[in-house]
Amino acid sequence: MRFGSALLAVASLAATVKGFWLGDVAHQGLAPFAGANYPVFRNVKDYGARGDGVTDDTAAINAAITAGNPCNRGCTSTTTTPGVVYFPAGTYLISSSIFPAYFTQLIGDAGSPPTLKATANFAGFGLIDGNPYYTPVLNWMSVNVFFRQVRNFVIDTTAIAPGTAATGMHWPTSQATSLQNIVFNMPATGDVVHVGLFIEEGSGGFMTDLTFNGGAAGASMGNQQYTMRNLKFNNCKTAIIQLWDWGWTYAGLSINNCQVGIDISAGGSSNLNVGSVTLIDSSFTNVPVAILTAWTTNSVPATAGSLVMENIALNNAPVAVKGPGGTMLAGTTGSMTIAAWGNGHRYTPSGPAQFAGAFDATNRPGALLSNGRYYTRSKPQYENFPASSFISVRSAGARGDAATDDTAALQNAINRAVAESKILFIDYGLYRVTSTIRIPPGAKIVGESFPVILSAGGFFNDINNPKPVVQVGSSSGQQGQVELSDFIVSTQGVQAGAICIEWNLASSGTPSGMWDVHVRIGGFTGTQQQIGQCVKQPGNAAVNPNCMVAFMAMHVTRGASGLYMENVWLWTADHDIDEHLNTQITIYSGRGLYIESENGPFWLWGTGSEHFVLYQYQLANTRNIFMGQIQTETPYFQPTPNALVPFPPVASLNDPDFRASCAGVEGNCAAAWGVRVINSRDVSIYGAGLYSFFDNYSTACSTFTAGQTCQQRITSIEGSSSNINIYNLNTIGTREMINRDGARVAWFADNVNTFASNVAVYKSG
Numbered sequence: 001m002r003f004g005s006a007l008l009a010v011a012s013l014a015a016t017v018k019g020f021w022l023g024d025v026a027h028q029g030l031a032p033f034a035g036a037n038y039p040v041f042r043n044v045k046d047y048g049a050r051g052d053g054v055t056d057d058t059a060a061i062n063a064a065i066t067a068g069n070p071c072n073r074g075c076t077s078t079t080t081t082p083g084v085v086y087f088p089a090g091t092y093l094i095s096s097s098i099f100p101a102y103f104t105q106l107i108g109d110a111g112s113p114p115t116l117k118a119t120a121n122f123a124g125f126g127l128i129d130g131n132p133y134y135t136p137v138l139n140w141m142s143v144n145v146f147f148r149q150v151r152n153f154v155i156d157t158t159a160i161a162p163g164t165a166a167t168g169m170h171w172p173t174s175q176a177t178s179l180q181n182i183v184f185n186m187p188a189t190g191d192v193v194h195v196g197l198f199i200e201e202g203s204g205g206f207m208t209d210l211t212f213n214g215g216a217a218g219a220s221m222g223n224q225q226y227t228m229r230n231l232k233f234n235n236c237k238t239a240i241i242q243l244w245d246w247g248w249t250y251a252g253l254s255i256n257n258c259q260v261g262i263d264i265s266a267g268g269s270s271n272l273n274v275g276s277v278t279l280i281d282s283s284f285t286n287v288p289v290a291i292l293t294a295w296t297t298n299s300v301p302a303t304a305g306s307l308v309m310e311n312i313a314l315n316n317a318p319v320a321v322k323g324p325g326g327t328m329l330a331g332t333t334g335s336m337t338i339a340a341w342g343n344g345h346r347y348t349p350s351g352p353a354q355f356a357g358a359f360d361a362t363n364r365p366g367a368l369l370s371n372g373r374y375y376t377r378s379k380p381q382y383e384n385f386p387a388s389s390f391i392s393v394r395s396a397g398a399r400g401d402a403a404t405d406d407t408a409a410l411q412n413a414i415n416r417a418v419a420e421s422k423i424l425f426i427d428y429g430l431y432r433v434t435s436t437i438r439i440p441p442g443a444k445i446v447g448e449s450f451p452v453i454l455s456a457g458g459f460f461n462d463i464n465n466p467k468p469v470v471q472v473g474s475s476s477g478q479q480g481q482v483e484l485s486d487f488i489v490s491t492q493g494v495q496a497g498a499i500c501i502e503w504n505l506a507s508s509g510t511p512s513g514m515w516d517v518h519v520r521i522g523g524f525t526g527t528q529q530q531i532g533q534c535v536k537q538p539g540n541a542a543v544n545p546n547c548m549v550a551f552m553a554m555h556v557t558r559g560a561s562g563l564y565m566e567n568v569w570l571w572t573a574d575h576d577i578d579e580h581l582n583t584q585i586t587i588y589s590g591r592g593l594y595i596e597s598e599n600g601p602f603w604l605w606g607t608g609s610e611h612f613v614l615y616q617y618q619l620a621n622t623r624n625i626f627m628g629q630i631q632t633e634t635p636y637f638q639p640t641p642n643a644l645v646p647f648p649p650v651a652s653l654n655d656p657d658f659r660a661s662c663a664g665v666e667g668n669c670a671a672a673w674g675v676r677v678i679n680s681r682d683v684s685i686y687g688a689g690l691y692s693f694f695d696n697y698s699t700a701c702s703t704f705t706a707g708q709t710c711q712q713r714i715t716s717i718e719g720s721s722s723n724i725n726i727y728n729l730n731t732i733g734t735r736e737m738i739n740r741d742g743a744r745v746a747w748f749a750d751n752v753n754t755f756a757s758n759v760a761v762y763k764s765g
Contacts, residue, residue: 020109023088024387028394029428029448032401033080033525038068040428040449041084044092051090051114058094061085071102073134076580077144079103079524082428082449087114087153097124097170099132100148102140105449108152111383113181115154118166126170126198127155142172142202143224144575144582147450149516151180152381155196158214162190167198172223174203175608175631176518176569180379181209188214188235195220196236200243206567206606207231209378217241218258222266222273223248225689225730227567227606227629229376232256238263239287244273246756247730249629249687251605252376253282261287261317264305265294269324272304275754276344276728278629278687281373283313290314290331291321295343297354303753306344306760308727310361310686311373313337328356342727344760345751347738352750352759359761362725365682367601367624374626375603377564379485379515382423382446390425391417400429402454402492402526407433410453418442426451426487430526435459439472441480441505447487450518454526455491460498463647466551467497472512473504477559481507485515493528496548500570502555507562511603514565519553522587523573529587530576536584536637538697543588543646550589551647553612556597558621564603572611574636584697586637590647592616596654600624600682611635613647615673616690620654622680629687632674634711634733636694642670654678656716661742667712667735668695674731679719685726689756690714692733702733708748708757713739717764724764730756738762 029040045051047067048060066072070081083104089112098116100106106128108114116127131138131145155168168184184196196212197219204226211232212218218236222243229251233239238260242248244267255261261284267273272294284290290312295305307321314320314331320338321329329341340361345352348359368374382389396413398406410431417424418440426447434457439445455469470489472482482505489500500519505512522529527549534547553570556563572589575582592609593616595602601624608631609616616632619625642658649655656676662669674690677683692710695701701710710733717724717740729746730753731737737746737757748757 019088020111020383021385021387021390022107023086023109025390025425026392026395027427028392030400031080031082031428032430034068038081040082041086042067043086043088045088049092051088051092053091053093053117055093056095056119057092058096058098061092061094061098065099065101065104070104072099073139075102076582077102077140077577079578084449089114091115091117093117093119094127095119095122097126097129097132099129100150102145103147105149107149110152110181110381113152113154115156117156118160120159122160122166126167127157128169130169130171130173138172143174145173145177145202146577147176148173149178149180150182154183154185156185157194158185158187160194162187162192162194164193166194168196169198171197171199172202173205175205175571176567177205178516178567179207179210183211183213184215184218185213186215192216192237197221199223212236212239225629225631225687229605233258242266242274242277244754246275246754247629247687247689247728248276249278250282251280251374251628253279255283255287256285258287259289260292261290263292264307265292267294269294269296269299272299272301273754274305275730275756276306276758276760278308278728279312280310280686283315284317285315287317289319289322290317293321293323296324301752301754303345303751303758303760306728306753306758308342308760309338310340311337342760344758346761347746347759348761348763349740349745349765351746362684363723365601365624368603368626375511375564376605377513379566380483385423389422391422392425392427393431394427394429398431400427400431400451402430402432404432405434406431407435407437410437414439414443414445430454432456432492433469436468437470438474439470439482441473441478441482443482445487446485450486450488452488452490455495455498456493460491460495463496463551465497466499468499468502470500471502471504473560476504476557477506478504479506479508481510481512483513484517486517488518488520490520490527491549492526494546494548495550498550499552499555500550501553502557503560503563504557506559511562511564514563514568516567518568519570521550521572521589523576523585525578531579531583531585534585534587536586536697539640541641543641547587548646549587552591552594553589553609554593556595556602558596558598560597561599562601565607566605568607570609574611584636588613588646590614591618594618594653595622595625596620597622602626604628604630608632613643613672614655615676617674618654618676619680619683620678623682625683627685630685631689632691634672634674634692636697638671638711639668640696643672644670665712667709669712671711673716674714676716677718677721677724679721681722683724687728688726689730690734704752708733708735710734712736715739722764726762727760729759729762732756740764
């Protein structure tokens with residue numbers, strides 16, 4: 001399939017653009033719960049930074065970050081104090097770490113990325129320390145650090161002596177976070193001990209367009225799961241050191257002139273720490289050992305170190321995979337392509353069968369490909385457009401104070417931007433809407449630090465007549481393209497009939513895109529769905545009708561097609577993010593992401609869907625779906641109540657009917673599906689973490705010792721589904737890992753991994 005370039009011609013504008021529009025537009029963002037004078041946007045030069053490569057700008061940058069007293073040292077989490085800290089082009093000399101606050105974005109000029117350059121005597125754990133050790137533990141619990149970005153920088157440690165420990169960036173973090181367009185420059189010669197990117201824990205996450213030059217390790221990382229694409233490593237000793245994980249998906253890696261490409265040997269074969277790695281559409285050039293592993297046929301745990309590779313180009317890479325006993329897969333001093341190779345347990349379609357070798361590569365539909373690889377497209381930053389190309393919703397009359405009805409003002413701003421071929425800028429705020437916001441073809445919308453479109457009122461509260469909060473395309477199959485980035489859709493109060501996003505648009509040629517567009521339901525100030533209304537009540541199966549807060553997160557309708565989604569998190573909150581103890585809450589949202597497009601194609605890079613009653617992902621009567629390292633969690637309250645309530649199954653939506661399907665099934669059967677595929681074909685999942693941590697708010701069920709009894713089933717392939725491929729499926733708390741038409745395919749105890757159970761390869765029959 002061939003794809004066009006940007007939807008707007010930029011050639012005539014490029015010559016007139018002198019600076020990045022983000023630094024030039026008026027900033028009117030309102031944080032309604034942080035005080036009237038709280039500064040959402042801060043330009044570091046307004047706080048004294050010079051960017052001249054001579055002046056020490058550390059204090060000025062940190063002053064910009066801490067302006068308005070956002071959530072920093074000792075603060076648990078918050079959504080009330082957002083921040084965009086902007087760096088114009090220049091070189092910013094820093095002598096100690098920069099500490100981004102919670103819910104704060106660090107953004108450089110996208111057209112001329114600024115350099116953060118360490119002094120020779122730099123002191124700190126990362127030029128950017130995203131989660132500091134003020135005490136022996138991280139400042140923020142790494143699995144609860146959400147909604148933050150760093151993009152458009154050069155991070156330079158070359159002034160620090162090669163033999164002195166130095167880290168470019170420390171980033172233990174979690175969902176709805178991203179790094180984009182960052183270059184890490186380190187010494188390339190001598191006894192180098194520098195590390196570009198270091199992550200030791202968390203629950204990520206997404207990264208794209210990173211380049212690592214030099215260093216002992218480009219990236220040294222451990223986290224539950226991650227999706228990373230388009231990473232380049234040049235002249236590193238080791239490109240990637242995988243410290244630990246449950247599941248990790250890499251795509252589009254380019255590893256050049258490194259001694260080792262990816263080291264997944266942590267812990268050794270008797271105690272492997274790396275659960276699984278999925279590697280696709282990547283290349284190794286002048287790399288003696290592409291993959292270093294500790295896996296053997298007797299590794300402990302049984303499936304730890306699972307590796308799946310597909311479409312990997314080798315150019316002078318003599319050893320493709322090296323294990324404890326030597327070469328497991330030979331490479332070449334010339335050029336070759338590994339079609340598909342792996343090790344671990346496979347079900348094709350039955351199993352388990354332990355394997356280490358080649359297998360049949362996925363039959364990739366051409367509709368999903370560009371130049372032989374899966375199609376990718378980075379979030380547009382509109383660096384070639386001047387400030388005059390943007391329309392502000394606040395200037396158009398929207399208030400964003402979480403109380404005013406902004407429906408008309410927001411809709412008028414969208415319509416005007418499309419009519420004038422301009423880009424809509426949603427200044428930060430909480431924009432309360434009482435009827436559907438319609439996004440027509442041609443729209444380009446970008447938010448400032450995750451503004452929120454917040455549904456409210458009776459229009460969205462009829463469970464028998466659900467209505468979309470945001471509707472893309474007026475009718476299913478309407479032709480056209482849109483680009484949406486950096487905002488949130490949510491609900492306020494009781495909203496039992498709210499479909500947060502309905503996607504009707506059919507995009508041919510260039511796909512439409514959603515980048516860092518999230519559904520966040522409940523658990524934050526302004527929603528009226530917090531501990532004051534919906535605090536958890538373990539053991540109480542009664543449904544509080546005031547806590548029925550969404551019908552569905554996102555619905556892709558039958559006529560829709562051509563949608564690219566990147567770093568999209570659909571989250572029904574399990575805790576109150578604005579309460580200092582992160583107290584758990586019980587709120588009810590019916591369905592996660594439902595795709596029933598008849599044709600596709602759809603690309604889901606680094607998406608997650610969590611805590612919906614009936615399912616997290618459901619694909620019905622569809623085809624041509626790519627999914628890269630998806631992540632799900634079952635509602636913490638289930639089975640008290642279970643998935644039979646409070647949302648009755650709707651046959652026209654292909655909802656699961658647990659009363660019928662659970663007849664005769666043992667254990668906790670009526671629990672939300674992680675992934676359900678019905679009568680669909682050409683679906684490929686490159687990494688999946690499907691987690692069920694709780695039984696009525698107790699985690700005792702989620703261990704191997706306890707028998708993984710949180711729920712009985714989590715992945716279902718049904719009906720005429722064909723060419724369904726799942727690589728590195730990791731499940732927690734679930735006994736039956738995969739079911740086909742109700743019959744068990746994979747059993748948790750057969751596939752024990754580090755903390756999850758793992759199936760490296762599943763292919764439907």
